[in-house]
Amino acid sequence: MIFKGILIGCSSNIVLQAKELNGFIRGHLSSGDNVGSTIVFYSKIEEKNQVLGLVPTEFVKLVRVTRYQPENILQALQAVENAEKTHLYIFPSGNAGSELAVRWSCRMKGSCLAHVKQIECSETQLIARKKVYANNVLGSFKLTKKPYCISLTKGCADSQAITKRDKLTITEYDLTDLQNDPFIKQSKWIPTETTRDLETTTFLVVGGRGMRNKENTESLKKMADAMGADFGVSRPVAMNAWASMNRIIGVSGTMTKPEVCIAAGVSGAAANYAGIEKSKTIIAINTDIHAPIIKASDVVIIDDYKAVMEELVKIVLN
Amino acid sequence: MNILVCFTTVPDLELLNDDDWVIDKNLQIDTSFLKPTLNSYDESALEIALTLSDASESVKVPVELNALTIAGTGATTILKTLNSLRFNRVVRIDSHADLRFRPAAIASILTQYVLEHAPQDVLLLGKQTSIGENAKTHLLVAEMLGWLCITQVVGIELVDMKHLMVTSQVDDGQLRQRIQTPCVLSIGDSPNTFMRVPTLKDRMRYGKRPVEILSTSGFQLSDETEELIELEVIRHERAGILIEGRSPEEKARKLYEAYLKRSVLLKERLPEH
Numbered sequence: 104m105i106f107k108g109i110l111i112g113c114s115s116n117i118v119l120q121a122k123e124l125n126g127f128i129r130g131h132l133s134s135g136d137n138v139g140s141t142i143v144f145y146s147k148i149e150e151k152n153q154v155l156g157l158v159p160t161e162f163v164k165l166v167r168v169t170r171y172q173p174e175n176i177l178q179a180l181q182a183v184e185n186a187e188k189t190h191l192y193i194f195p196s197g198n199a200g201s202e203l204a205v206r207w208s209c210r211m212k213g214s215c216l217a218h219v220k221q222i223e224c225s226e227t228q229l230i231a232r233k234k235v236y237a238n239n240v241l242g243s244f245k246l247t248k249k250p251y252c253i254s255l256t257k258g259c260a261d262s263q264a265i266t267k268r269d270k271l272t273i274t275e276y277d278l279t280d281l282q283n284d285p286f287i288k289q290s291k292w293i294p295t296e297t298t299r300d301l302e303t304t305t306f307l308v309v310g311g312r313g314m315r316n317k318e319n320t321e322s323l324k325k326m327a328d329a330m331g332a333d334f335g336v337s338r339p340v341a342m343n344a345w346a347s348m349n350r351i352i353g354v355s356g357t358m359t360k361p362e363v364c365i366a367a368g369v370s371g372a373a374a375n376y377a378g379i380e381k382s383k384t385i386i387a388i389n390t391d392i393h394a395p396i397i398k399a400s401d402v403v404i405i406d407d408y409k410a411v412m413e414e415l416v417k418i419v420l421n
Numbered sequence: 422m423n424i425l426v427c428f429t430t431v432p433d434l435e436l437l438n439d440d441d442w443v444i445d446k447n448l449q450i451d452t453s454f455l456k457p458t459l460n461s462y463d464e465s466a467l468e469i470a471l472t473l474s475d476a477s478e479s480v481k482v483p484v485e486l487n488a489l490t491i492a493g494t495g496a497t498t499i500l501k502t503l504n505s506l507r508f509n510r511v512v513r514i515d516s517h518a519d520l521r522f523r524p525a526a527i528a529s530i531l532t533q534y535v536l537e538h539a540p541q542d543v544l545l546l547g548k549q550t551s552i553g554e555n556a557k558t559h560l561l562v563a564e565m566l567g568w569l570c571i572t573q574v575v576g577i578e579l580v581d582m583k584h585l586m587v588t589s590q591v592d593d594g595q596l597r598q599r600i601q602t603p604c605v606l607s608i609g610d611s612p613n614t615f616m617r618v619p620t621l622k623d624r625m626r627y628g629k630r631p632v633e634i635l636s637t638s639g640f641q642l643s644d645e646t647e648e649l650i651e652l653e654v655i656r657h658e659r660a661g662i663l664i665e666g667r668s669p670e671e672k673a674r675k676l677y678e679a680y681l682k683r684s685v686l687l688k689e690r691l692p693e694h
Contacts, residue, residue, distance in 0.1 A: 115593040171591075173570075197592060198573050198609070205560040214646030217556040231647075234655070235522075236450065237434045237551040239442060242522070243651035286569040288584065289599035292591070342461075344612040348590070355610055363681070372435055376657060384680065385659060398439075399657035402680055404664045404672045414673035419681070 104137045104224045106191040107184070111199055112145030112154040113171035119302070120195040121157035126260030127193065128159055131222050144179065146170050156267045166276045173202055174284040177210065183276050186211040191229065192252045200254040208252035216244055218256040238354060238373035258358035258381070295349055301357040304333040309352050309379060311337040313368020313389065313408060320345040323367060326412045330419050335359070337375040353378035367408035371396025388412065422582060422602065425487045425541040426470045427531055428463035430496050431551050432456075442654045449519075450652075457495050462547025465614035469577055470545055471506060482579040485509045487539065491530055493517045497632070505619035505628040510539070512633045514640070521553045522649045528561035529643035535566065538635070542602040543585070548572065548609050559607035569600060573609035
């Protein structure tokens with residue numbers, strides 16, 4: 104199978120994209136029958152060497168664009184690619200990757216699946232697996248029209264550190280003269296509040312709907328800070344605006360793999376659990392013994408999370 | 422400005438017990454005993470549309486709000502609620518087909534509705550449903566119509582009859598873009614967008630207005646490029662060791678002694694005092 108991995112170097116999560124792609128290729132496409140290359144999009148000249156150090160294949164198409172805009176990237180892909188010669192395109196996890204995968208497959212008259220976890224390739228078809236039913240069920244799908252276009256799901260592969268290749272065969276393209284989408288008249292990027300890197304945390308406290316309000320959410324964050332833990336929340340907490348969106352743990356936010364995760368007032372909904380399932384130890388504190396998180400944890404305390412956490416902070420600090 | 426919100430109803434999967442997760446030979450999971458609720462992202466889309474309607478007078482941009490679902494009679498209660506919330510037109514395309522994993526079919530119906538039944542300036546859709554998690558419909562509609570599509574939208578403001586200011590979430594921040602209609606906007610994680618509840622007065626006055634019902638036989642459905650072949654329930658089970666005690670303090674102490682005290686991790690990360 105001839106495959107192409109796509110990396111969007113204009114994005115700040117390029118390192119994570121590259122590690123995921125590397126892990127996915129090693130896990131699913133490492134046999135000798137598969138031949139792959141990487142298409143890397145980037146904007147700033149000074150970032151060129153950094154992105155080249157991240158590519159997981161020997162053959163690279165390095166494409167410079169003005170900035171990330173889906174229509175720009177799709178036009179650039181069309182300019183540098185002959186889709187008839189490629190069987191599989193692998194787009195990164197995250198929203199941009201899904202969007203590009205779907206639109207590219209539509210334009211190339213191929214087939215597409217977003218948020219893919221695993222694949223099995225054969226000459227005539229691709230079987231791709233992804234989570235469905237709010238992350239409670241693994242669905243297997245048969246894709247039969249080439250090119251197969253998939254986007255990865257967050258955390259689909261054990262991130263593999265990239266070792267810089269001795270030899271790279273690079274073809275460069277400068278497509279900075281591509282016109283921006285004419286329907287976008289004005290665009291302004293606003294950076295969001297940066298939090299400590301939840302992806303690499305080793306000690307995490309996650310608060311769920313059981314916190315009931317913003318005040319309790321802020322209070323649990325202070326307790327986590329006091330213990331030296333990072334703090335995340337489930338999606339409903341952020342949707343209620345009790346915490347910022349960039350603290351969401353799970354498929355809507357960050358996938359973590361800490362040594363210790365304390366899940367406080369968390370029900371254990373699958374979409375949130377996906378973000379902590381790689382934790383070495385999960386400690387659940389919840390008043391409801393029937394909540395799904397109870398069976399899915401290593402250690403369980405049935406009690407009010409607030410009372411237990413307050414005591415735990417006192418003990419830890421003394 | 423004509424705005425069409427496309428929405429769907431889903432069962433609340435959090436109410437299912439472990440034993441309820443059974444896959445039958447037709448790759449179905451019985452959720453018929455659960456009350457249908459609005460898909461979370463679609464609920465945000467409907468509330469954002471209502472907010473635009475609220476603002477229309479002050480910015481002097483008349484807005485016509487339309488809502489459409491492809492569903493059976495199970496969606497009737499929510500359609501009545503939308504009538505009560507003064508959506509101008511509420512449409513149900515009658516279908517009892519299994520559309521869980523058929524984003525192309527849904528996209529083709531929506532496209533034909535816009536092109537042949539009721540022209541629109543803006544289409545609002547949630548980014549995915551909790552059942553299929555296809556995350557494709559909005560993009561396919563945009564491709565079929567040849568319209569601009571902005572994804573992960575968290576806020577919309579009216580500018581004039583032809584323009585909107587759209588805020589969307591991107592990997593490392595937010596984008597505020599002034600865009601020209603027509604467009605497809607896919608709603609992502611937009612906080613504080615739970616759909617409002619109509620007043621009793623509006624329920625009495627508007628709730629009984631008829632819902633427009635169309636048949637799917639009037640639409641040509643696109644084929645999917647992928648086919649579901651297997652479903653497998655994911656089970657997460659760990660030891661679940663219960664720490665017992667007479668008070669939160671006793672439980673916290675046992676947790677600390679047994680699991681956290683020796684943790685190098687905890688010692689390393691504790692702030693200095």
